[in-house]
Amino acid sequence: MPSGGGATLPNSVTPEAPEAPEAPEAPEAPEAPLYGSPPADAVEEDDADTDADAKTSEQNGSATPIYTSAEPPPALPDYDQPPAPGDDYIWMPGYWARNAYGFYWAPGAWVRPPYAGALWTPGYWLYAAPVYRWKPGYWGPAVGYYGGIDYGFGYTGAGYAGGYWRDRHFHYNRSVTRVDTGRSRYVYGQPAQFRPPPRARISYDSGPGGWERRSGPWPQMQAQQRELEERRQRQSVQAQQRRQELAQRANGALRPQPAPSQSVQPGRQQQFQQQLRQQQLQQQQQLQQQQFQQRIQQEQLQQRQLQRPPLSPQLPQSQAETQFQQQLRQQQQQQQQQQLLQQQQFQQQELLRQQQLQQRQRLEQQQDMRARQQELQRQQFQQRQQQQEFQQQQLQQQQFQQQLRQQQLRQQQQRLNQRESDARQQALRQESLRRQLAESQQREARERHLQQQQQYRQREQQQARRQWQSELQQSRQELYRQHNAQQQQIARQQAQQRQARERQSFQRQFEPSRRMQEARR
DSSP states (O other): OOOSSOOOOGGGOOOOOOOOOOOOOOOOOOOOOOOOOOOHHHHSOOHHHHHHHHHHHHHHTOOSOOSEESSOOOOOOOOOOOOOOSTTOEEEOOEEEEETTEEEEEOOEEEOOSSTTOEEEOOEEEEETTEEEEEOOEEESSOOOOTTOOOBTTBOSSSOOSEEEETTEEEEETTTSOOOTTTOOOEEOOOOOOOOOSSTTOOEESSTTSBOOOSSHHHHHHHHHHHHHHHHHHHHHHHHHHHHHHHHHHTTOOOOOOOTTSOOOTTHHHHHHHHHHHHHHHHHHHHHHHHHHHHHHHHHHHHHHHHSOOSOTTSOHHHHHHHHHHHHHHHHHHHHHHHHHHHHHHHHHHHHHHHHHHHHHHHHHHHHHHHHHHHHHHHHHHHHHHHHHHHHHHHHHHHHHHHHHHHHHHHHHHHHHHHHHHHHHHHHHHHHHHHHHHHHHHHHHHHHHHHHHHHHHHHHHHHHHHHHHHHHHHHHHHHHHHHHHHHHHHHHHHHHHHHHHHHHHHHHHHHHHHHHHHHHO
């Protein structure tokens, strides 16, 4: 996985990418506007107005972004870059944004550029005493100056080492940028030789603890890049106006009317006159060419008629000549009529052009008057705004004084309330102490009573235990006596049984001898 700190390529040489698989050629993108760095008016505003806006937004608790801050942004966090979702995506690094609640982290994302060949210049925080200002990022043909901030993933503080455009496709450097070869086809590997300097996680330029503005081409490139983008914007606007004029001329229109938002330039009238003169010269040249071609055609016709044999051989030569002269006269009359018609058309066109020029002049005068009126209205509006701002400042001062008075009254009231609360708390403490003493006395009496009851119960238990032990001993003795008597009785019975068995066995032993004796007798 590539590390968060990007790197610049050695010797500023763009590496050759490996051959990518053939892909269908993307269609030509429409002419997109060049996104240059914002004009100075958009960022370099009045300090007082900006601070006042920030204070009012903080008082209102708004979550809208704020582009100024009295404190510096935190250090850049360490995070992992997600893989590119596909081809021709540009990585926009994360940054610290601010609203009325404080700084919050805007995470980085993969974004489609507005046109092929566009690169992203990140925004950055700049210390402009006594506050920190946010310089927003922009799209352009090259990466500009972004405060020397090391955003990581190719944005090392000077340029971009995460890839480059080639053949209308963006090639990713997998050593710096995280890409998935299954999604991105144009990938190459170029190890980045970059050692992150100390304090590499600083997120703002200049000021105490910020990046120091280094000498070199990058700080000066900011102004150069802005001038280049503004020049390209003007050229694109002029080219668009020319295309509109040519299209309207082809459709028979006079000229494109300026947009309501554009002010009429002072040299417009001279430009229109020059254009009209050029058109007149072109039309005169066209007429001359037409006349020259007609003359050539007439001469060719005359030569053909001279070379042609006579129409009727029966007619004499004088009649044929008169007939030929009549035809020539008719042709000359027709040519003269055509020339007269062309002259009349040319005069009518000249009159129309003059009328159109007068209409243009009137429209320009009206537009100039409107522009002046708008300028006067704008100045009056600015004066009213200044008066309103002055009145608002006075109201704010009055409100501030009222707030101070109210705060003093609140403090006095708080002191009185504090004293009253202290007295109440002291009385409550004394009352609680009394209650605690009474409760402790009652508790001690209860404990004594409980101890006495416990002692009485213990005595009763001891007496009952002694009585139970004596009864138990007596019962054991009685049981022992009964057991002994039973044992003695059992022993007697066993002795009697043994004697009876012995008698029987004796009788069995001596019975045959007795019978023999009886038999003998």
